[in-house]
Amino acid sequence: MAAVKPTVGISAAAAISIAVISYFLLSNHSSKLRSKQKNKNSANEILNSKKKKKKEGLVSAIGSTPLVRINSLSDATGCEILGKAEFLNPGGSVKDRVAVKIIEEALASGQLVKGGVVTEGSAGSTAVSLATVAPAYGCKCHVVIPDDAAIEKSQILEALGATVERVRPVSITHRDHFVNIARRRASEATKLAAKQREATVMEANDLAEINHDISWQEECLHTLSTDCKGGFFADQFENLANFRAHYEGTGPEIWDQTGGNLHAFIAAAGTGGTLAGVSHFLKEKDPTVKCYLIDPPGSGLFNKVTRGVMYTREEAEGKRLKNPFDTITEGIGINRLTKNFMMAELDGAYRGTDKEAVEMSRYLLRNDGLFVGSSSAMNCVGAVKLAHALGPGQTIVTILCDSGIRHLSKFYNPQYLSEYGLTPCATGLEFLDPH
Numbered sequence: 001m002a003a004v005k006p007t008v009g010i011s012a013a014a015a016i017s018i019a020v021i022s023y024f025l026l027s028n029h030s031s032k033l034r035s036k037q038k039n040k041n042s043a044n045e046i047l048n049s050k051k052k053k054k055k056e057g058l059v060s061a062i063g064s065t066p067l068v069r070i071n072s073l074s075d076a077t078g079c080e081i082l083g084k085a086e087f088l089n090p091g092g093s094v095k096d097r098v099a100v101k102i103i104e105e106a107l108a109s110g111q112l113v114k115g116g117v118v119t120e121g122s123a124g125s126t127a128v129s130l131a132t133v134a135p136a137y138g139c140k141c142h143v144v145i146p147d148d149a150a151i152e153k154s155q156i157l158e159a160l161g162a163t164v165e166r167v168r169p170v171s172i173t174h175r176d177h178f179v180n181i182a183r184r185r186a187s188e189a190t191k192l193a194a195k196q197r198e199a200t201v202m203e204a205n206d207l208a209e210i211n212h213d214i215s216w217q218e219e220c221l222h223t224l225s226t227d228c229k230g231g232f233f234a235d236q237f238e239n240l241a242n243f244r245a246h247y248e249g250t251g252p253e254i255w256d257q258t259g260g261n262l263h264a265f266i267a268a269a270g271t272g273g274t275l276a277g278v279s280h281f282l283k284e285k286d287p288t289v290k291c292y293l294i295d296p297p298g299s300g301l302f303n304k305v306t307r308g309v310m311y312t313r314e315e316a317e318g319k320r321l322k323n324p325f326d327t328i329t330e331g332i333g334i335n336r337l338t339k340n341f342m343m344a345e346l347d348g349a350y351r352g353t354d355k356e357a358v359e360m361s362r363y364l365l366r367n368d369g370l371f372v373g374s375s376s377a378m379n380c381v382g383a384v385k386l387a388h389a390l391g392p393g394q395t396i397v398t399i400l401c402d403s404g405i406r407h408l409s410k411f412y413n414p415q416y417l418s419e420y421g422l423t424p425c426a427t428g429l430e431f432l433d434p435h
C-alpha cells in the first residue's frame with residue numbers, strides 16, 4: 001500500500017515563521033565568518049523565495065491540496081480511503097480550480113478582457129470562487145441567483161465584491177432561468193462595451209434599451225455600466241475549461257500523491273467537471289483504475305450510468321416549473337447531461353440517500369474531526385459502498401469538496417434536519433445501505 005505523500009509543503013504562515021526564525025538564528029550565529037556568510041545566504045534564499053511566492057498572489061495558493069487518509073473509514077473497511085482536501089482552497093472549495101481555469105482560458109482567447117465582467121448563474125461554490133479570484137485577474141463578477149436561495153449566499157458574494165441579481169425561480173427551459181439570465185448579462189455587457197467604444201458617454205436611454213426585459217438592481221447597473229469592458233459567461237456546466245481544470249490539476253495531483261498506486265476513484269457530479277477530469281486522467285494513466293459516480297436523490301445520473309436512460313418523461317428537467325425538494329446535498333445531482341459530465345469515464349454508479357450523507361458527516365466529525373459539507377459527506381458514503389464492494393486492500397480516492405461551515409443553515413441545522421426526518425442517530429456505520 002502506498003503511503004500518501006505529504007503534498008503541500010508548509011502553509012504560508014509556517015513558511016513565514018520558519019523564514020523569520022531561520023533568519024534570526026542564522027544571523028545570531030557569530031563565531032565563524034564563513035558559516036555566517038553561508039547562513040546569511042540561505043536565509044536570504046528563504047526570504048527571496050518567500051518574496052517570489054508573494055508575487056504570485058492568491059491564485060498560486062489554489063490546488064496542490066493534501067490527500068488525507070480518512071482513518072475511521074479506512075480502518076473500518078480495510079481499504080485506504082483517501083480524501084482530497086479541496087476545502088483548503090482559498091475560496092473554500094474545489095471550484096477555485098474551475099474559476100481560475102475558466103477565467104484564464106477566457107482571457108487567453110480574448111473572450112474576456114481585463115476589466116471585464118464574468119457572469120454566472122449559480123448560488124453555489126462556483127460563484128463564490130469566481131467572485132474570489134476575479135479581482136486577481138482585474139475582472140469583476142456578476143452572479144444571478146434564484147431569489148429563494150439563502151440570503152447568506154448573496155451576502156457572501158456581495159462581501160467578496162460581486163454584484164448579485166436575485167430573480168424569480170423558473171425552469172431551465174425558460175429564458176429567465178437564472179442561468180439563462182447570466183448568459184444574457186454577459187452578452188449585454190459585451191454589447192455595452194462595444195457601444196461605449198463608439199461613444200465615450202453612454203446615454204441612460206441606451207442602457208434602458210439594451211436591458212428592456214428586466215429591471216436591474218441599481219448597483220448592478222452601476223458596476224456593469226461604469227467603464228464596461230465586456231462580459232463573459234462562465235458557463236460551468238458546458239464550458240470544458242471546468243473539465244480541464246481537473247484533468248490538468250486534480251487528476252495529476254491524485255496520481256502523484258498516491259504514486260500511481262490507487263485502485264478506484266469515486267465522486268458525485270454537479271456539473272460533472274471533477275468526475276470527468278479526474279476519471280479521464282486516471283484512466284489514461286492506468287486503464288485498470290475504476291471510476292464511479294455516487295448519486296444523490298433526485299438525480300438522473302445513476303440511471304444514465306447504469307441503464308443508459310436519464311429519466312422518465314415526467315422527470316425530465318424543464319417539465320417542472322421549479323425543482324421540488326429533492327435532496328439536502330447541495331451542488332450535486334442533475335437531470336440533464338452536461339458537456340462536462342459526458343467526458344467522464346465511468347465503470348459504474350452508486351446511490352446515496354440524504355440520511356446516509358447526514359449520518360456520514362457526523363461520523364466523520366466524531367471520529368476524524370473532519371467538518372465537511374454535504375457533497376463531501378456523500379462522496380464518503382460512496383467511498384465506503386465502493387470499499388465494501390471491492391473488498392479490503394484497495395486504495396480508494398474521493399473529494400472533500402467544501403467545509404461544513406458553508407452548510408450551517410440546513411445540513412448542520414438540527415431543526416431543519418428534524419423537519420425532514422433526517423436527525424442523525426447512528427453510532428457507527430450501520431446506517432449505510434451497501435447499494
Ligand SMILES: Cc1ncc(COP(=O)(O)O)c(C=O)c1O
Nearest residue numbers: 269270271272273274331375401
Ligand atoms: C460543494 C460542491 N460539491 C461538489 C460539486 C460537484 O462538482 P462538479 O461540478 O465538478 O461535478 C459542486 C458543484 O457545484 C459543489 O458546489
